[in-house]
Amino acid sequence: MTIDTNAAMPSEHTHLDAPTRQRPNITKAPSVRSPIVGAETRPVAKSDTAVTYTVGSYLAARLSQIGLKHHFAVAGDYTLVLLDQLLTNKDRKQVYCSNELNCGFSAEGYARAHGVAAAVVTFSVGALSAFDALGGAYAENLPVILVSGAPNTNDRAADHLLHHTLGTHDFMYQLEMAKKITCAAVSITFAAEAPEKIDYAIRMALREKKPAYIEIACNLAAAPCAAPGPISAVIDREPSDSESLNAAVTAAADFLRSKKKPVILIGSKLRAAGAEKEAIELADALGCSVAVMAAAKSFFPEDHPQFIGIYWGEISSPGAQSVVDWSDGVVCVGALFNDYSTVGWTAMPGGPTVLTADPNRVHLDGREFGRVHLSDFLPALARKVEKRDATMIEWACVRTEPFPEDAAKPDAKLIRAELIRQIRPLVTANATVIAETGDSWFNGMKLKLPRGARFEIEMQWGHIGWSVPAAFGYAVGAPDRRIIALIGDGAFQLTAQEVAQMIRLKLPVIIFLMNNHGCTIEVEIHDGPYNNVKNWDYAGLIKVFNAEDGQGSGLRATNGGELADAIKLALANHDGPTLIECIIDRDDCTSDLISWGHLVAKANGRPPSPQ
Known part of the structure; x- marks a missing residue:
């Protein structure tokens, strides 16, 4: 039929x-x-x-x-x-x-x-x-x-x-x-x-x-x-409506022609639109700065000369917020604004200076263009625009180069910064990083991605524990990629069983489990005894999952030297996952999480509006 x-x-x-x-x-x-x-x-x-x-x-x-x-x-x-x-x-x-x-x-x-x-x-x-x-x-x-x-x-x-x-x-x-x-x-x-x-x-x-x-x-x-x-x-896909597409491109080109310092902001819906290459095409044609939202990390190449980092309000990459806020026209491509991505509604571009291009619609200055596919709109617009590189000049003025990080002494107590420093070399062009809801988000943002590397978080749904089965499914779907999962101990306890399925299928997923004895993201939003979890022998759990035939590895790192040794063993294990239990202090979290948690808690705590 x-x-x-x-x-x-x-x-x-x-x-x-x-x-x-x-x-x-x-x-x-x-x-x-x-x-x-x-x-x-x-x-x-x-x-x-x-x-x-x-x-x-x-x-x-x-x-x-x-x-x-x-x-x-x-x-x-x-x-x-x-x-x-x-x-x-x-x-x-x-x-x-x-x-x-x-x-x-x-x-x-x-x-x-x-x-x-x-x-x-x-x-x-x-x-x-x-x-x-x-x-x-x-x-x-x-x-x-x-x-x-x-x-x-x-x-x-x-x-x-x-x-x-x-x-x-x-x-x-x-x-x-x-x-x-x-x-x-x-x-x-x-x-x-x-x-x-x-x-x-x-x-x-x-x-x-x-x-x-x-x-x-x-x-x-x-x-x-x-x-x-x-x-x-x-x-078979229904094509864009040609009249609506042409009208949207004309309106958008006029919009950009009237701006002296536009910027492109990439959002997570770009993937759903299948338009990542087309976004690069528009960026090349326009010549302006390009920032990405946190949930869209890796959707635009981080080695692209116009990439300026993550736009995330006051916890943006150094200089990125200054450039976006300074611009007079924000082209939001597949952007999704919620309380998490706007840091409690403190960073949400809006008004007549914003052009919104969603997977199947374009909106700007009170005008709506429907049945316009983003993968059609972006290259068509790229052929109509003129160079607008003022935000790149501004970026050159405000950007700061990161300080080189020295390795910690091998026997020094493991801290989060040393953990991320040692993870960085693992993130190759063939790697996918899966970051669990929590401080793993903010740790993951600090990883520089080479072209080809991918980064996955679940910022709209935000289900704690998502990353364990998601890493399993991703590894099944992309068996030739290196899968690196960043997971907190509280989140891991919700869905830990799927590590056994990684062992069953001999998937060499590398799991960095940050054991800080609780749900740190919840602590920073609103602390209480409900944020504590019963400690597990996480490394020892792999022995249980291995049973009589598994080849998974469970390792524990309390200092930088032990972590380096564990990573070497993980890279050598091609017959199953490696879980590295990283013991860090409960209060050792990113300053970004603290700032973000405070503002999200403030948004959650707003009193009811007058009736």
Whole structure:
């Protein structure tokens, strides 16, 4: 069956929130972030039509056709037949997770590396746990396809009470919940409708760069259905509206022509737009300074001569705030402003001096241009602009070179600054740094990234513990990259089990676990006894995960010499992860975290507005 890409689906089974109705952007993404890596676009061969497809094998075929090499799963009785059906497709591996929350975050990490991901869980007790991670994928603009098993269709008709439910006859609550955190949510209760609904959900996830939800009744996974039609009906992108695009480019060029000292500010939605190369093209043409927001670190090359660092209010890179605040025109490219990224609403460009270019719209000075893809808009604008390099002249006046850092004495007590100094050489062009919510954010900002290196944080959702399963999923999706994870001890305790899955798949992830006996980010926002955690033998935990056949390494560093030795062992271990437990003082955190925490706490503590 070939699906009309503009066809609406029945309202009781599908969902697309109006505020997030964005157009697709499939092309031109960087290699580790291609939205559909290796997608198969050929028509279905004549021999394919003779194959008997089931609902499960149809889903498997489509997941392979959009380029997935893996899908993540936690088994449950409502999904067992579906998992069997997915295993019949040899183009993709089934990767198992310790629990459904970790499964969702593993898929989210995979989507960061590979462009799209899928996870399979059981009904209710599995899916509701995975919904936390699905909410994160929605907030972070990542196309994660969550597939859930569901009760037998006969039980729905017979009004039976079933396990893994709320103990009522209503089995629709999970679908209704899914509608709030996805761009498309479908429930398959008839095999004949499966192809259309599966295609719809996948198409919307790829177009919107948001998660989608597919619910399949357990007795339908092996039921026959139609064969898939050409995958182009699912992945083809609707082009920008030519008139809107031309008008937006003209207006933006006029805007920039009227400015003497513009600056470009790169935000995290640039990845969702697949327009990183195009942003470089505009920067080269305009010649102005380029700053990135914290959540967009690595989305613009840090070795580019116009890069001036991180813009993050008063905790910006040295000189970056001065340049951005001094400019008379800020071109916000894929920017996302929230209380975290604006440091408690203290650093938010606004007004007539701001041009906003989002993945599918352009806004400036009271004018709105819709259905304009960022990957089309940026190069078209680059061809229209004139050089405006005043902010580069200003940057030359205010920039400061960092002082060279001397190595600490090998037997000196380990401090955070020495830890980061030793991590820096590990960040090569082939490395991805995954920084957990907390002081790891601010430590990670101090790492200079060579071209090709990637940096991942979860600043919009901000789920503590995200990084462990995300690092696992990322490593599965990008096996040729060096994965470096910066994780605090409090966060690690939430999702530690997925280190066992790294061991299972022999993934050489390097984890720097900062053991400072608590959740330091919460301490700096608002301290209390609830920020303390029970200490673990983190290095010793790896022995538990290894059991009889694992090759993971658990090491402990209390000084610089021990840390240097541990890093050498980590680089030599190619058969599993290495966790380096770094013992540092509780109060040894960045000054940036202290400043940021104070301002965020101030924003949180504002009194209610008068009624």
